[in-house]
Amino acid sequence: MRVLERLDTLGFSRFKGLIDIIMPKKERRQSKIIISYIRIHTQLNNAFNMLSKDRCRHAFEYLSLAKKFIRQLKFEEEKLYLNRILKILNELLKNKERIIAGIRKEEASDPFHIKTFLLLAQNICILRILKINKD
Amino acid sequence: MAKVNFSKMFFDKGRLVEPDAIQNTKPRIRLPRIFFDRENFEAYETIFSNVMIIDAHTHIGRDRDGHGVDEHNFIRQMKMSHINKAVVFPLNEPNDINFSKSNDRVHNFYKNFPKYIIPFFRLNPGKKWKKECQKRLLQGFMGIKLHPRSQDFGIASRQVMKIYEKAEKNRLPVLIHTGFGLDNIAHDIKKVVDTFPKLRLILGHSAFVDFEATIKVAGKRDNVLFDTSTLRVFSLMNLLNSLDHTKIVFGSDVPYYDFDLALEMLVDTAIICNKNPNQIRAILGGNIMKWFK
Numbered sequence: 001m002r003v004l005e006r007l008d009t010l011g012f013s014r015f016k017g018l019i020d021i022i023m024p025k026k027e028r029r030q031s032k033i034i035i036s037y038i039r040i041h042t043q044l045n046n047a048f049n050m051l052s053k054d055r056c057r058h059a060f061e062y063l064s065l066a067k068k069f070i071r072q073l074k075f076e077e078e079k080l081y082l083n084r085i086l087k088i089l090n091e092l093l094k095n096k097e098r099i100i101a102g103i104r105k106e107e108a109s110d111p112f113h114i115k116t117f118l119l120l121a122q123n124i125c126i127l128r129i130l131k132i133n134k135d
Numbered sequence: 136m137a138k139v140n141f142s143k144m145f146f147d148k149g150r151l152v153e154p155d156a157i158q159n160t161k162p163r164i165r166l167p168r169i170f171f172d173r174e175n176f177e178a179y180e181t182i183f184s185n186v187m188i189i190d191a192h193t194h195i196g197r198d199r200d201g202h203g204v205d206e207h208n209f210i211r212q213m214k215m216s217h218i219n220k221a222v223v224f225p226l227n228e229p230n231d232i233n234f235s236k237s238n239d240r241v242h243n244f245y246k247n248f249p250k251y252i253i254p255f256f257r258l259n260p261g262k263k264w265k266k267e268c269q270k271r272l273l274q275g276f277m278g279i280k281l282h283p284r285s286q287d288f289g290i291a292s293r294q295v296m297k298i299y300e301k302a303e304k305n306r307l308p309v310l311i312h313t314g315f316g317l318d319n320i321a322h323d324i325k326k327v328v329d330t331f332p333k334l335r336l337i338l339g340h341s342a343f344v345d346f347e348a349t350i351k352v353a354g355k356r357d358n359v360l361f362d363t364s365t366l367r368v369f370s371l372m373n374l375l376n377s378l379d380h381t382k383i384v385f386g387s388d389v390p391y392y393d394f395d396l397a398l399e400m401l402v403d404t405a406i407i408c409n410k411n412p413n414q415i416r417a418i419l420g421g422n423i424m425k426w427f428k
Contacts, residue, residue, distance in 0.1 A: 065208050095201075107285070108316045112200045116365050116391045123400055126201075126368040130407070 030132050033075050037132075039067050040085065041125040048118045056103045060096050063089050081128055085121045092117060180404060181412045183217070189253070190221040190394065192310065192364040192386030194340055198226035204390035206244050213251060219420065222310065224255040224280035226390075233262040240375050242274055242295050253427055255310060259286045260294040268301060270298035275277060277427060278308040278337075284316035290323035299327060303334040308426055313349070314340030314365060321348030328356050330385035335382065335426055337362055343370045350377055360422065362386030363401050371404045380414040384423040 023031075043066035050059035067089045070082050092099065095112050102111025110116070190213075197203030203226060204212075213221060223244060225237030236254040245254040255278040256271040258264040268279075279302055290311065302309045312427050313320055320342060328336065333402060341361040342349035353359045354377070361370060364386030375382060387397035398419075405415045 108313045111282075113198075113202060113391050116388065119365055119367060120392055120396065123368050124396065127396075127400055127403065130368075130403070 019101075031055075033078060034129050034132055036073055036075070037129050038127040039069060040128070041122055041129075043069065044118055044122050048115065051103060051114065053104050053107050056100050060093065062101075063093055067093065078128065080122050085124055086122075088117050088121045103113070138285055152310070168304040178412075179402070179407065182318075182415050182419075186416050187220070187424060188216050188218050188398070189385065189423050190387050190389070190397075191337060191362045191384040191423050193221045193223050193389040194226040196226045196228050196240055199229040200227075201280055201376055202226070202390055206247070208277070208288055209244075209389070210248060210251060212394055214342075216398060218394055218398075220251055220253055222253045222278065222300060222386075224278075224310070224425075225257045227282065228282040229286040233259050233264065233267050235267055238267065238271055238276075239325055242276070255280045255308075257282070258298060260288050260292070261286060264298065265359050268298070272307075276307075278310060280310050284312060290317075290320055291326040292420065296327075296330065299331050299334050302409075303331045306333075306335070308335035308337055310337040310342060310362070312339045312341050313342040318344050319348075320345045321352050324349055325352035328353050328359060332356075332358070334358060336360070337423075339386070340364055340388075341366060341370070343374075344366075346370065346373065346377075354378055360384045363418075364388035364397065368400060368404060371400065375405055375408040375410060380410060380418055381422055383418045385419050 043062045047066070048057040049061035050056060050062065068084065070086050070089070073082060075082070092112070092114055097112045099114050102109055162346065193209070195204055195206060195209055207225075209221075216301045223241055225231075225241055227236055228234070228237045231237050234257040241252075241254050241256065254276050256267070257277045257280040262283070279296065280296065281298065283295075288295055290313075295335060299309060301307075301417070309361070324336075324338070324342065327334070335358045336353075336356075337360045338349070339362055341363065342353075343366055359382065361374060361382055362384050363374065365388045366374065385398070385401055387394050389397075401418065402415060410418070
């Protein structure tokens with residue numbers, strides 16, 4: 001960065017300053033958090049839509065993806081919420097075979113209340129998005 | 136109380152309190168544990184000062200799917216989330232086909248914590264329910280819980296109609312599951328409310344599986360309430376925008392959901408939907424309290 005600033009013939013530092021004015025650091029961080037929640041919500045939604053006899057195994061692939069993604073996130077202020085979602089995902093993944101067997105036996109049975117738990121996790125994402133967005 | 140447009144206050148940055156002032160000022164009343172944004176404490180204070188919060192949809196025991204909560208943890212969580220009272224009924228317990236043992240457990244729970252618990256008993260319409268019902272009526276239970284999917288019956292099936300009749304006669308509210316695992320239930324609900332106009336009915340999960348049609352047939356009935364348990368945020372918005380606030384009651388579905396999160400979701404969504412503090416307070420407890428005075 002320093003090298004670039006010394007060779008600042010194109011006004012790089014001013015441009016950087018301009019970015020800070022257009023979108024301050026706090027808002028940039030909030031955008032990143034919102035995008036992360038949207039990504040988690042999308043994975044959860046995909047999983048929810050696959051809770052059918054034929055596709056329920058794929059649902060757990062989406063849940064694993066969501067879990068992996070959450071673990072990579074480093075937003076300290078969101079830790080409480082992300083951990084709550086992680087806890088839900090861990091519980092569901094731990095009971096994967098039982099849930100799949102339940103769905104294959106009867107699709108509408110909602111084994112392990114998986115739909116309710118996914119809905120809870122999705123609601124956490126939406127609530128955070130709404131709240132962060134209004135700040 | 137003056138009507139305050141909270142959503143404007145929240146979203147119009149020009150009117151927000153300075154962040155420093157927020158950090159340096161502590162709320163004057165204790166608010167429920169987590170999830171609550173500190174910067175909104177003024178609005179929350181108005182809503183939560185001297186409010187009676189009644190959770191209309193909770194369970195104790197252990198479900199056959201392994202989930203559960205015991206009495207000790209239930210009360211602990213209630214206190215942490217500032218819930219004043221909760222309608223409690225059994226989960227779908229294994230090896231208890233007519234819910235006799237599970238209803239006993241709720242009864243004991245009520246005896247130990249009468250200030251906190253509004254006991255409902257659960258019935259299986261397919262299994263000798265009359266004796267069980269009579270026993271619980273004499274014990275002073277305050278309502279009945281029915282679950283069409285778990286006990287595999289139709290909402291307006293012949294056997295269940297007899298339970299509604301009994302409930303109406305004894306002025307006992309019936310909370311019936313109208314969530315996951317069901318669809319196209321509006322026709323059945325219409326049949327029930329038409330046949331038993333004085334029956335007090337709580338639609339668990341607000342019939343979100345067939346919401347629009349159910350609103351049409353039961354949304355304006357005096358004796359029908361819609362509980363907010365395990366709804367999507369957008370379904371909750373739909374509910375708050377479509378129904379009069381006097382028809383909506385707070386519910387969490389513990390142990391499948393958290394008291395905290397359910398409360399936060401309801402209050403914040405209600406604010407977004409421009410409900411005023413008095414309306415939110417009615418949803419949190421006032422509306423259902425009228426049935427248990």
